[in-house]
Amino acid sequence: MRIFALSDLHTDFRENRRLIQRLAERDYRGDALIVAGDVADRLETVRETLGFLRGLFADVWFVPGNHELWVRNDPRDSVQKFHAVLAACAEVGVRTAPGRAAGHWIVPLFSWYDAAFDVRGEGVQADLEAWSDNYFCRWPPDVGSPSAYFATLNERSLRAYDAPVVTFSHFVPRPELVPPVRYLSFKGLPKVAGSLRIDQQLRAVGSRVHVFGHTHLADDRVIDGVRYVQNWMNPRRSDGPDTPLKLIHDAGAELPSALQPLFC
Numbered sequence: 001m002r003i004f005a006l007s008d009l010h011t012d013f014r015e016n017r018r019l020i021q022r023l024a025e026r027d028y029r030g031d032a033l034i035v036a037g038d039v040a041d042r043l044e045t046v047r048e049t050l051g052f053l054r055g056l057f058a059d060v061w062f063v064p065g066n067h068e069l070w071v072r073n074d075p076r077d078s079v080q081k082f083h084a085v086l087a088a089c090a091e092v093g094v095r096t097a098p099g100r101a102a103g104h105w106i107v108p109l110f111s112w113y114d115a116a117f118d119v120r121g122e123g124v125q126a127d128l129e130a131w132s133d134n135y136f137c138r139w140p141p142d143v144g145s146p147s148a149y150f151a152t153l154n155e156r157s158l159r160a161y162d163a164p165v166v167t168f169s170h171f172v173p174r175p176e177l178v179p180p181v182r183y184l185s186f187k188g189l190p191k192v193a194g195s196l197r198i199d200q201q202l203r204a205v206g207s208r209v210h211v212f213g214h215t216h217l218a219d220d221r222v223i224d225g226v227r228y229v230q231n232w233m234n235p236r237r238s239d240g241p242d243t244p245l246k247l248i249h250d251a252g253a254e255l256p257s258a259l260q261p262l263f264c
Helices: 014-025 043-056 078-092 146-153 196-204
Strands: 002-006 032-035 059-062 099-101 104-108 165-168 207-212 219-223 226-230 246-250
Touching (some): 043 078, 059 099, 146 196, 207 246
Parallel strands (some): 002 032, 032 059
8 A cells, every 4th residue: 555645736726626637547546645735615626526536545634724714605614614624524435533554544633823833033924914814714712723723633643653653734844844935935924834733743643754735835854853745736847747646655665765955
C-alpha cells in the first residue's frame, strides 16, 4: 500500500475538477490518500469530490480547511458547517479520525490560524482588509479563539500509537514553513497561515511526517526530526509528474528523503 498526499483541490474550478477526474486513469485501489483541506466551500462539491476520490482509493482521510467553513448564503455558523462537513465525509466513507494504513497511523489534526503564529512580527495587517475569511466565516459567540477550539477537538487523538505516525492539518504548523514577507506577494500571510498549537500536537503523538496545505507553496523538508510536506494542487504547473498526487510512503520502502529548505 502507498500513501499519497494532496491539498487545496479547489474543485469549484473546472480545470481543477478535470485534473481530479484524470486520477481515474490510474489504479489506486490498494492505496491511501490524505487530503489536507480546501476542497470547496459548497458542501455539495465537497461531498461529490471526496466521494469520487473514495471510489478510487482504499482509504481517504480529510480535514476541513478555511474554505469549507465559509457560510455564504448559509444560515449555519462556521462550527455548524464544520460538523456538517464531517457528517458528509462519513456519508461517503472518508475518514476524519485516526486509522491505520500501510503499517502507519494516519492522525488528522483539526486546526485554524492565529496571529501569534507571526513570530517575526512582519505580517502586514493592511493586506488582510480583503481576506475572505473575515467576511465568509461566522463564529458563534462561545467559540472564543477558533484556533484553540479546534486544537481542543484533537485532544482525544493525542495518545501513544503502536506504529509510525503520519499527521496532517490544513494550516501550517511552523513559522519556518512560511517564507519571509519579502518573498511574498500577499504580505499578510504570516498572520493567517497557521498555529503553533499544531506542531505541539503533532510532536505529542510522535509524528514522523506531517502533511499540510493552505499557503499554496510547495514544500518538503525536515525540521527537528519531522518531515513537513505541502503538495497543493496546482493545475498550471508545467514540470514534474503528470499527476497532482505526492507519494509520501510506499510499503516496503523507506520514506523519500526530504528536499532542502526553499527559504532560510
